Amino acid sequence: MTSVRDDHPVRPTQQDEVAAAGSAFLGGPVGRRARLGENWWTPVRITALVALGMFALGMVQKLPCYNGGWFFGQGSQYVHACYSDIPHLYTGRGFADGMIPYFDRISEQSGGMEFLEYPVLTGLFMQVAAWLTPGSAEMVQEQQFYWMVNAGMLMVCTAVIAVCVSRTHRRRPWDGLLVALAPAFALTATINWDLLAVALTAAAMLMWSRSRPLAFGVLLGLATAAKLYPVLLLGPLLVLCWRAGRWRAFHSALGGTIAAWLAVNLPVMYFAPEGWAKFYTFSQERPVDFGSIWLIISQRTGNPLDDANTYGTLLMLLGCAGIGALALCARHRPRFAQLAFLVVALFILTNKVYSPQYVLWLIPLAALARPRWRDFLIWQACEVVYFLGIWLYLAHTSGGDNSQGLPQEGYQLTIAAHLIGTLYLCGLVVRDVLRPRHDPVRQDGSDDPSGGVLDGHRDAFVVGHTVHGGRTASDSKETEPVRWGSSSAD
Numbered sequence: 001m002t003s004v005r006d007d008h009p010v011r012p013t014q015q016d017e018v019a020a021a022g023s024a025f026l027g028g029p030v031g032r033r034a035r036l037g038e039n040w041w042t043p044v045r046i047t048a049l050v051a052l053g054m055f056a057l058g059m060v061q062k063l064p065c066y067n068g069g070w071f072f073g074q075g076s077q078y079v080h081a082c083y084s085d086i087p088h089l090y091t092g093r094g095f096a097d098g099m100i101p102y103f104d105r106i107s108e109q110s111g112g113m114e115f116l117e118y119p120v121l122t123g124l125f126m127q128v129a130a131w132l133t134p135g136s137a138e139m140v141q142e143q144q145f146y147w148m149v150n151a152g153m154l155m156v157c158t159a160v161i162a163v164c165v166s167r168t169h170r171r172r173p174w175d176g177l178l179v180a181l182a183p184a185f186a187l188t189a190t191i192n193w194d195l196l197a198v199a200l201t202a203a204a205m206l207m208w209s210r211s212r213p214l215a216f217g218v219l220l221g222l223a224t225a226a227k228l229y230p231v232l233l234l235g236p237l238l239v240l241c242w243r244a245g246r247w248r249a250f251h252s253a254l255g256g257t258i259a260a261w262l263a264v265n266l267p268v269m270y271f272a273p274e275g276w277a278k279f280y281t282f283s284q285e286r287p288v289d290f291g292s293i294w295l296i297i298s299q300r301t302g303n304p305l306d307d308a309n310t311y312g313t314l315l316m317l318l319g320c321a322g323i324g325a326l327a328l329c330a331r332h333r334p335r336f337a338q339l340a341f342l343v344v345a346l347f348i349l350t351n352k353v354y355s356p357q358y359v360l361w362l363i364p365l366a367a368l369a370r371p372r373w374r375d376f377l378i379w380q381a382c383e384v385v386y387f388l389g390i391w392l393y394l395a396h397t398s399g400g401d402n403s404q405g406l407p408q409e410g411y412q413l414t415i416a417a418h419l420i421g422t423l424y425l426c427g428l429v430v431r432d433v434l435r436p437r438h439d440p441v442r443q444d445g446s447d448d449p450s451g452g453v454l455d456g457h458r459d460a461f462v463v464g465h466t467v468h469g470g471r472t473a474s475d476s477k478e479t480e481p482v483r484w485g486s487s488s489a490d
Contacts, residue, residue, distance in 0.1 A: 043173035044166045051162035051180035055155050058186035066147065071140050078395035079404070081388055085192045086150050087143035095130040096142060102268050102275030115278040120268050121226040122193050129153060151190050157199035158189060164202035165364045168209045168337075169371075169441065169449040178367035178376050184383040188357040195360060197227030202364045204230070208237075208336065211452040213249040217256020224257065225264040228283070229344055229361055231257070235320060236339030239327040240451075245460030249453045284309065290390055291354025293419060296412050308352045319346040326433060328463045334433040335441065335448040337368035345426050349419065356390055359383045362422070368450055369429050372440050382421025389414025 065082035077083045090096050093116050094106035101116040101123040116123050133146045166176030179185060189195060200223035207215040223230035234254060241250035268276045287304065288294040294308045305311070323342050327334050344361055348354060366376060389411050396405030406414070432439035441449060448455045 044163055044176070047166045047173070047176035047180050048159050048162045050177060051158050051185075052155060054180055054182075054186040055158045055189055058189050059151055061187060062147075062190060066144060070143065074398050075395050075404070078391045078398065081187075081391040083391060083394075084147060084190055086147045086190065089126070090130070090133075090143050090146040091139065093126075095126065095133075095146070096139065101127055102272040102278075113278075115275040117278050117282040118193070119224075119226055119228065119279050120265050120276065121222060122196060125153065125193055125196050125226070126150075147190070150193070154190060154193070154195045157195040158185075160199040161195070161202045161364055164199075164206040165367055168202075168206050168368060170209075171444070171446070171449065172371065172441065175367050175371040178371060178373070179364055182363050182376075182380055184359045184380050184387060185363050187384065187387050188360055191357040192355065194227060194357045197223045197230060198360050198364060200226060201230045201233070201361075204233075205337070205340070205364075205368070205450060208253070208452045209450040209455075211249075213252040213453065214256045216452075217253040217258075218260040220253070221257040221260025221262075222264065225261050227361075229347055232343045232347055233340050236323065236327065236336060236343055239324050240333065240336060240339065240454055243328055243333055243459055243461065244454050244457045246453050246457065286353065289353035291356070291358075291386065291415055291418065292352050293349070293415070294352050296415055299408060299412065305352075312350045312352055315350040316346060319350065325463075326430065330433050331462070332433075332436050333448070333454070333459055333462075335369070335439070335451060336454065337365060337450045338370075338429050338433055338439075341365040341369035341429055342426060345422055349422060354386075354415075354418065356387045359387075366425060370425060370432065370440070372428075375425060375428055379421045379425045382417045382424075386414045386418035389417075 062082045062084060064080040065077045065084065069076035069080055069082060070084070070087045093099075093101070093113070094104060099106055101118075102120070105114050106116070116126075118126065129146060129149045132149045133142060136142045136145070162176050162180050165179050166173045169175060200219050204216045204219035204223060207213075207219060220230050220233060234257065237250060237253060241247060265276065287306075288298050288308045292308075294305050294312070297303070298305045298308075320343065323339060323346070326342075327339055341362065344365055348358055348362065366379065370376065389406055392406035393408070393411035393414075394405070396407055396411075428438075432442075436442045451457075
């Protein structure tokens with residue numbers, strides 16, 4: 001299908017009422033004669049600097065814990081909502097003692113965890129930070145320095161994410177500000193090491209948008225070697241390439257993913273098979289935990305839900321079948337970012353645990369799938385409620401004074417807020433797929449700016465519709481070009 005659009009960047013203050021209102025702090029919406037991008041202050045650079053500034057504010061938010069909350073009194077890190085795994089696992093997983101992940105048993109230091117329970121590339125990231133951490137007579141100082149080193153490395157990941165998201169949709173660089181200004185991003189960026197996988201996934205999405213499927217696959221394979229969720233993106237890509245008949249591109253992406261994942265994992269898999277397998281066995285054996293719908297059911301019924309893996313897997317498969325049907329049956333082929341967001345959100349909603357930093361997986365995908373400030377901020381508000389809820393609940397359950405913090409019923413409400421907020425955004429994305437005139441990205445006549453080889457490509461088939469020359473029979477009189485903003489696009 002052909003798009004009707006010019007080559008000028010889309011200005012959100014001209015499309016989005018919330019962005020226009022928010023611009024009042026900076027002097028109002030951008031005028032039509034503004035000469036953006038003609039000097040050093042390009043949208044991409046501005047977005048990257050804003051993201052780094054917000055990351056720094058997130059570090060400041062952790063200051064009460066850095067100054068003692070992580071080390072003296074368990075409840076303080078929860079009351080101040082500044083908890084981080086990083087300093088605790090420096091000692092708890094043997095890094096402080098010079099142990100090598102996956103090869104050395106660390107049960108004495110880890111409270112029963114025999115090996116590091118993270119994927120190989122994340123383990124390497126943790127180890128590099130440990131090598132950069134100088135020894136000290138005071139273990140507290142080492143833990144502080146280890147967190148600072150990791151924060152510096154994660155800040156680099158943040159810059160990569162901001163740049164990649166801003167460049168993925170060529171005409172919508174300002175959408176990267178959704179990531180840069182996301183409050184949940186700043187609050188959760190240094191809780192764990194998830195930003196490594198998020199950065200690699202964002203870079204993979206950029207490569208796909210530039211019609212480089214092999215580079216996409218290599219980066220996605222590396223991302224999967226850091227965290228499991230990125231491999232889910234191959235599912236939407238499969239059905240979209242099937243619908244468009246672009247099998248060669250999909251095979252290149254798949255081959256690159258497998259090759260990159262094996263290149264990282266095979267050495268550890270061969271020389272330390274038991275340590276390598278710990279991440280996968282731990283994920284399988286882990287009981288129902290914080291943040292999931294299963295925890296609400298378990299707490300309300302008193303049933304430990306030992307079959308949560310089975311239930312979650314079944315719901316995940318049913319949901320993936322629904323997403324596949326949506327991709328194959330929708331009159332107009334969905335955008336890659338839309339389906340990528342839906343499948344990762346589905347994984348989060350059906351999983352038996354939802355750690356607060358998992359929101360980082362969705363933020364870049366949400367900015368590409370549904371770049372509308374009102375809806376994005378509604379979802380972010382729900383995530384901030386959950387972020388505060390889990391720490392206050394832990395303050396309530398771990399402290400001696402149970403009057404402090406949030407009781408179980410209150411925590412369940414914050415879980416519900418997270419679930420409802422994510423479902424709300426999913427619902428809007430599905431509506432955009434079925435009615436493209438509601439999709440902010442397609443309102444200027446674009447097809448799929450992050451779709452790479454799929455962008456503007458004719459369909460090979462559409463389930464339930466007859467295709468003539470790449471168009472469905474239900475399209476409006478074969479009119480060229482398609483104007484997504486018109487009612488005929490419904």
